[in-house]
Amino acid sequence: MSDAQAAPVTENGVPPVAQDKVEEAPGHKVFVGNLAYATTDEGLKALFAPFASDILSAQVILRPVPRGGNTIRSAGYGFVALATAEAAEKAIETLDKKDLDGREVMVQLAKPSEQKEKEKTEDTPVPESGEAAKPKKKKKSKAAKKAAAEGDAAGEDAPAAAEVAAPVTDSEAPAAEGSAKKPRARKPKAPRPPRPAGEDPAGEPSTTMLFVANLGFNVDDAALSALFTEAGINVVSARIVRRRWGQPRKSKGYGFVDVGSEAEQQKAIAALEVCCVIISCHWLF
Structure with a gap:
């Protein structure tokens, strides 16, 4: 078949x-x-x-x-x-x-x-006598664009590198200038109004999540989790809050730990509050 x-x-x-x-x-x-x-x-x-x-x-x-x-x-x-x-x-x-x-x-x-x-033949435009057909502009390669951008920052050495990477014609020269992208300005965020001193936050406290503060900046997620497990506390998740910029992103000195139940939450507060860290229930908003 x-x-x-x-x-x-x-x-x-x-x-x-x-x-x-x-x-x-x-x-x-x-x-x-x-x-x-x-x-x-x-x-x-x-x-x-x-x-x-x-x-x-x-x-x-x-x-x-x-x-x-x-x-x-x-x-x-x-x-x-x-x-x-x-x-x-x-x-x-x-x-x-x-x-x-x-x-x-x-x-x-x-x-x-x-x-x-x-x-079809009659509709095709024919160049007038004595007028040469205009050459098509060549698209710049990625290497040429990158070399042009480096030339704006490095000075006189970069144009030579751009010529080696991909020769640029006279028609392409204006496009090479200013090809480097300008950094986009960030919009400022509206400031959050501070909560009056002594007033509890709005919402209700979580029965499983703990807020842990006063941590060293070298403490990561694994070290935060180990702090609780070594004290006999069951840990579902542990997360250090980090800054949005920087490489690597630095810790803000606090984090959150989910212990899975209200009983484990109270046990963790009683066992670890005497340590150098500050532990409290996390509020749900």
């Missing part, structure tokens, strides 16, 4: 590759545009039913759906070949702007391939 996959067949019974290029049919070809995606060859032929005796072929053009794998659908237009020029002209007069599958179709005399190619 062969492993080769069968070629996908459209609803019109024609493989999509065969319909990718429209072959010149004998007779007088009529272009039919603004077709619905649901319109098939048979539906197109039904539109030309008054001229059924003159129809040589009726074909809806199919195209693959972008990013649709092997899925294909109507391109929105098709062609009908009629036996005589009189029948083609009569069909255009009769069927133009008629309704088909909910769409107002456009029926016109199809242009021969030679005329299409000639129109």
Whole structure:
């Protein structure tokens, strides 16, 4: 049994590759545009039913759906070949702007391939005599941009490095200047109003979380967790609060420990409050 996959067949019974290029049919070809995606060859032929005796072929053009794998659908237009020029002209007069599958179709005399190619050639702009075609600007490589940025900071040595990395043309020279990105200014945060002295924070205290302060700046998450586990306290999580900037980010001298239950929380407060750290319940806001 062969492993080769069968070629996908459209609803019109024609493989999509065969319909990718429209072959010149004998007779007088009529272009039919603004077709619905649901319109098939048979539906197109039904539109030309008054001229059924003159129809040589009726074909809806199919195209693959972008990013649709092997899925294909109507391109929105098709062609009908009629036996005589009189029948083609009569069909255009009769069927133009008629309704088909909910769409107002456009029926016109199809242009021969030679005329299409000639129109494409005529539409292509030709440079005037004595005027040379303008060269396209080359895009700067990442290495050239990086070298230009280093040149702004380092002085005279960087331009030479930029030339070695990627030569820059005269048209690109203005773009190289000022290519270094300016640091974005941070918006100042609105200050939080201080809580009056002696007033409890709003909310309710947590039954599992502990706030631990007065810690050394070298204490990390593991050391904070070890402080509790060595005292026989079950630790779910331990986290040191650190500053947002700096590398590495420095501790702020306090953190939070989750002990999992209210009983473990009270046990931890009783066991460790005599140490140099300050322990209290964490408030939920």
